[in-house]
Amino acid sequence: MNKYWQENLKIISILLTIWFIVSFGFGILLSDFLDQFKFGGFKLGFWFAQQGSIFFFVILIFIYVHLLNKLDDKYKKNKQ
Amino acid sequence: MSTQLLTYLFVGITFALYIGIAFWSKAKDTGDFYVAGKGVHPVANGMATAADWMSAASFISIAGIIAFSGRDGSVYLMGWTGGYVLLALLLAPYLRKFGKYTVPEFIGTRYYSDVARIVAVLCLIFISFTYIAGQMRGVGIVFSRFLEVDINLGVIIGMVIVFFYAVMGGMKGITYTQVAQYCVLIFAYLVPAIFISILVTGNPVPQLGFGDTVVGGSEYLLDKLDRITTELGFVPYTENTKSTLDVFCITAALMFGTAGLPHVIVRFFTVPKVRDARKSVGYALVFIALLFTTAPAVGAFARVNLTDSLQDTKYVEAPEWFKNWEQIGLVAWQDKNNDGAIQYSVGNAFEGVKINFSDEIGVHGERVVSNEQNLSNKNELYIDRDIMVLANPEIASLPGWVFALVAAGALAAALSTAAGLLLVISSSISHDLMKKTFRPNISEKQELLYARMAATAAVIIAGYFGINPPGFVAQVVALAFGLAASTIFPALLMGIFYKAANKEGVIAGMLAGLTITLSYIVYFKFYAPDLNNASHWFLGISPEGFGVIGMLANLLIIITATKYFPKPPSEVYKMIDEIRQP
Numbered sequence: 255m256n257k258y259w260q261e262n263l264k265i266i267s268i269l270l271t272i273w274f275i276v277s278f279g280f281g282i283l284l285s286d287f288l289d290q291f292k293f294g295g296f297k298l299g300f301w302f303a304q305q306g307s308i309f310f311f312v313i314l315i316f317i318y319v320h321l322l323n324k325l326d327d328k329y330k331k332n333k334q
Numbered sequence: 335m336s337t338q339l340l341t342y343l344f345v346g347i348t349f350a351l352y353i354g355i356a357f358w359s360k361a362k363d364t365g366d367f368y369v370a371g372k373g374v375h376p377v378a379n380g381m382a383t384a385a386d387w388m389s390a391a392s393f394i395s396i397a398g399i400i401a402f403s404g405r406d407g408s409v410y411l412m413g414w415t416g417g418y419v420l421l422a423l424l425l426a427p428y429l430r431k432f433g434k435y436t437v438p439e440f441i442g443t444r445y446y447s448d449v450a451r452i453v454a455v456l457c458l459i460f461i462s463f464t465y466i467a468g469q470m471r472g473v474g475i476v477f478s479r480f481l482e483v484d485i486n487l488g489v490i491i492g493m494v495i496v497f498f499y500a501v502m503g504g505m506k507g508i509t510y511t512q513v514a515q516y517c518v519l520i521f522a523y524l525v526p527a528i529f530i531s532i533l534v535t536g537n538p539v540p541q542l543g544f545g546d547t548v549v550g551g552s553e554y555l556l557d558k559l560d561r562i563t564t565e566l567g568f569v570p571y572t573e574n575t576k577s578t579l580d581v582f583c584i585t586a587a588l589m590f591g592t593a594g595l596p597h598v599i600v601r602f603f604t605v606p607k608v609r610d611a612r613k614s615v616g617y618a619l620v621f622i623a624l625l626f627t628t629a630p631a632v633g634a635f636a637r638v639n640l641t642d643s644l645q646d647t648k649y650v651e652a653p654e655w656f657k658n659w660e661q662i663g664l665v666a667w668q669d670k671n672n673d674g675a676i677q678y679s680v681g682n683a684f685e686g687v688k689i690n691f692s693d694e695i696g697v698h699g700e701r702v703v704s705n706e707q708n709l710s711n712k713n714e715l716y717i718d719r720d721i722m723v724l725a726n727p728e729i730a731s732l733p734g735w736v737f738a739l740v741a742a743g744a745l746a747a748a749l750s751t752a753a754g755l756l757l758v759i760s761s762s763i764s765h766d767l768m769k770k771t772f773r774p775n776i777s778e779k780q781e782l783l784y785a786r787m788a789a790t791a792a793v794i795i796a797g798y799f800g801i802n803p804p805g806f807v808a809q810v811v812a813l814a815f816g817l818a819a820s821t822i823f824p825a826l827l828m829g830i831f832y833k834a835a836n837k838e839g840v841i842a843g844m845l846a847g848l849t850i851t852l853s854y855i856v857y858f859k860f861y862a863p864d865l866n867n868a869s870h871w872f873l874g875i876s877p878e879g880f881g882v883i884g885m886l887a888n889l890l891i892i893i894t895a896t897k898y899f900p901k902p903p904s905e906v907y908k909m910i911d912e913i914r915q916p
Contacts, residue, residue, distance in 0.1 A: 258915070258916075259914050262914075266423050266424070269419075269423060270419070270423060273416065273419045277412050277416050277585065277589075278582060278585065278586070281408060281412055281585075282578060282581050282582050282585065283578065283582070285574075286574070289572075293545075294545040294546065294554070295544075295545040295546060295547065295554030295555055295556045295557065296544075296545040296556065297556070297572055300405060300408075300556070300572045301545070303405065303408035303411070303412065304400075304405075304407075304408050304411055304630040305411075305541065305544070305627050305630060307411075307412050307415075307416065308411065308412070308415045308623050308626055308627055309623070309627070311415055311416055311418060311419050311619060311623070312616065312619050312620055312623055314419050315418065315419060315422045315423075315612075315615055315616040315619055316616050318422055318423055318612065319422075319612045319613050319616055322427075322609075322612060322916070323609060326609065326916045329916075
């Protein structure tokens with residue numbers, strides 16, 4: 255079970271790093287720099303701050319759901 | 335059919351629906367009352383969470399805030415959605431595994447201490463009542479503008495409805511009405527947004543229209559906004575005015591605060607399995623994102639429409655909606671340069687925070703404002719930013735039924751959040767204070783009765799706040815999030831991820847977080863509002879973002895306390911191992 259927890263912590267830290275990069279990173283700290291790139295009518299930094307980061311949040315949660323379901327199944331099998 | 339009649343019809347039908355659901359889902363025992371018998375499907379719980387979470391403020395205010403603050407409004411968009419990632423990864427599954435009824439109950443058990451539980455209950459009640467006051471104001475605004483009934487009567491009607499399903503149905507009743515309310519509110523938000531997106535950009539998807547070109551030209555919407563805001567003397571729409579550190583702290587305080595809000599957390603106690611709790615947070619954020627990615631687009635459309643339809647328009651030719659809102663007192667105009675036309679530009683048109691009208695009518699037919707005119711700028715217009723979403727269908731000349739739909743949606747948003755808050759207040763009183771602390775011998779029947787009594791009392795107090803709204807509603811929202819971030823979130827996080835965290839640390843930590851955040855906000859918002867600007871703030875962090883400092887202090891105290899106080903008993907270690915397993 256300790257191994258299950260270690261693997262879970264690893265998944266959490268990777269996903270939270272991405273969470274930090276798309277919101278605090280791209281949406282705030284680097285957003286002025288990213289504004290020089292444009293797609294459609296959006297400046298990239300502005301897009302991350304007002305829309306893009308939210309899409310990433312949704313995707314991150316479903317990736318976690320998927321990975322943890324797999325992890326749960328893996329350790330359930332070992333236990334039996 | 336007249337718009338007025340349609341509005342009564344829409345609001346009447348939705349209210350009948352909510353009461354019907356209340357009768358159908360009456361709570362039979364405390365399990366039903368506190369956590370809906372743990373039998374809610376994850377998708378249904380996702381919708382209920384979305385309705386629970388999206389308040390009158392989300393429905394009514396966010397698009398307006400963004401319309402007037404542009405890029406600066408991003409803190410709310412990221413802050414009020416990013417917390418769900420924290421909930422899914424760090425809190426919800428473990429708290430569901432714990433398998434009890436309330437957030438203070440987890441804190442009390444994990445930190446083997448009644449004092450910790452009571453401190454948590456105090457924080458919870460403070461946060462939740464702060465929040466409810468805002469919902470009641472929303473109900474009042476909608477009733478007075480849309481149904482033209484007295485604000486007080488409107489609040490009482492809202493209270494009766496909430497009373498029905500919250501007191502009778504408990505969590506079970508609330509859950510299924512929230513599902514219905516989510517459907518009403520999201521439909522009511524998207525329909526006008528789609529219409530306006532087509533009108534402004536020709537693109538039916540608001541999220542895409544936001545980045546598209548305006549109809550009849552090749553200029554991008556956001557470029558046009560930058561251009562017109564610059565022409566009127568504002569900072570360009572897509573640029574920041576706040577310091578990076580402050581933006582960072584506000585966003586973080588809102589995110590951690592979201593993850594620490596008890597009425598949101600308990601929603602994930604209602605699903606059958608740990609797996610469902612994780613998945614359910616994901617669905618909740620999908621349903622929330624539908625509104626939160628539409629809001630910035632609506633804000634941008636509204637700002638363009640507003641400027642196009644008002645700038646340099648003669649007051650006598652001003653559109654109907656403008657005069658309707660002026661009658662309610664949320665719009666005001668005073669001709670500074672005597673040309674009879676409306677000029678909107680940077681700066682406050684009037685001195686003072688609150689606009690007061692005299693009974694006189696000016697030469698153009700406008701209501702005369704008794705505040706001093708602020709002659710240091712050319713701005714002649716005052717607009718309450720809360721009206722943007724409500725006025726949008728009128729500004730874009732949409733049919734009457736859209737208008738009626740928005741009224742029903744705004745009420746759904748306000749009532750669903752109020753009910754969720756009432757439930758956590760009543761369950762923390764009946765369960766954490768009565769059953770777990772002061773009257774451990776009461777039977778389940780008696781506990782259920784206490785829960786209903788507490789819910790009734792909470793409805794009445796909330797109604798009182800609705801009828802006599804405290805003048806500080808807008809300011810205290812910062813307080814609710816700051817306190818959730820600096821008290822409850824760290825206690826839960828460390829409770830799950832840091833086995834050595836002990837009761838001394840968490841009690842001192844929560845109290846320190848509470849004191850630091852509360853005193854900073856009270857000082858700048860109430861005691862010395864004149865000093866409330868960046869040059870007086872600690873490190874340039876505004877009161878809205880200070881919850882982060884409170885949170886860091888709390889975490890530091892919890893970690894330090896492990897060195898000086900005894901370890902938690904072995905049952906606690908066992909309990910933590912238990913909740914860490916799926």
